[in-house]
Amino acid sequence: MFTGIVQTQAQVAKLQDRDNFRQLTLSVAPEYLQQVALGASIAINGCCLTVVSFTETTVSFDIIDETLRLTNLGALCVGDKVNFERSLKVGDEMGGHYVSGHIHGVGRIVERQQSPDNLALWIEFAPEFAPYVLPKGFISVNGASLTVGQVVGNTFSLHLIPETLRLTNLADADQVNLEFDQQTMTIVNTVERVLAQRGH
Incomplete structure (x- = not known):
């Protein structure tokens, strides 16, 4: 973990x-x-x-x-x-969100928007994962716990502060590993299954 x-x-x-x-x-x-x-x-x-x-x-x-x-x-x-x-040890500070290290797929950076104080990235992902990508939701991108900005179709934006850019390789990446939040996936899949059982 x-x-x-x-x-x-x-x-x-x-x-x-x-x-x-x-x-x-x-x-x-x-x-x-x-x-x-x-x-x-x-x-x-x-x-x-x-x-x-x-x-x-x-x-x-x-x-x-x-x-x-x-x-x-x-x-x-x-x-x-x-x-x-x-890996996380007992007693460590939980600064991000729980990440399993089990990658769901690779996303492609399709746009960069640079400003003086941050870098915005737009990342394209496989359409089947769209139900799990929500504005302000968690996502792991190349292992970095980040908050989703906007979502448009099967692309989403991230806003990266200078400290994140300093510590990670996201500024220069073209393709990134994506791990969608497991709690979000569990909730969405459970709701969809219950609704299907009820005929909705």
């Missing part, structure tokens, strides 16, 4: 690709790997990955076919920056 509060950006140091498989090695400042262990969960661009090896300044993960299909991790190149968040 994660909060959607990105801690830092890590850099892709090495990639090893095989059929429907990729091993991803990241370089990251040592303070973000303190007390890490094999099998630990870390969110990379919002996707929950399992640590398979590590050093003082690097950490590696195995990525299999389903994760490569649903996320933007298969498009990473050496030198790219990724958003990095260690």
Whole structure:
């Protein structure tokens, strides 16, 4: 479980690709790997990955076919920056919203609107997820817990403050991993199921 509060950006140091498989090695400042262990969960661009090896300044993960299909991790190149968040521990401050690290799909940034104090992004997503995207609702974008601005069809806007831009890779992204709020999905699906049972 994660909060959607990105801690830092890590850099892709090495990639090893095989059929429907990729091993991803990241370089990251040592303070973000303190007390890490094999099998630990870390969110990379919002996707929950399992640590398979590590050093003082690097950490590696195995990525299999389903994760490569649903996320933007298969498009990473050496030198790219990724958003990095260690898993939530008991007693940690809950600054964002509960994020599982289970990506629903990839969104495409279709417009950027820059102003002196913030950046607005418009993101296109698969139409089947439209019932779960609501103005002022939560969404995880490349692992960052954010509030939806406007919704038009199957696009929505985000307004990013300078601190979010500093900590994350959203300013330069073209495609982003999307995790829709699980509570919203549960409520919408339950209401739709009840209404269908009642013949509405």
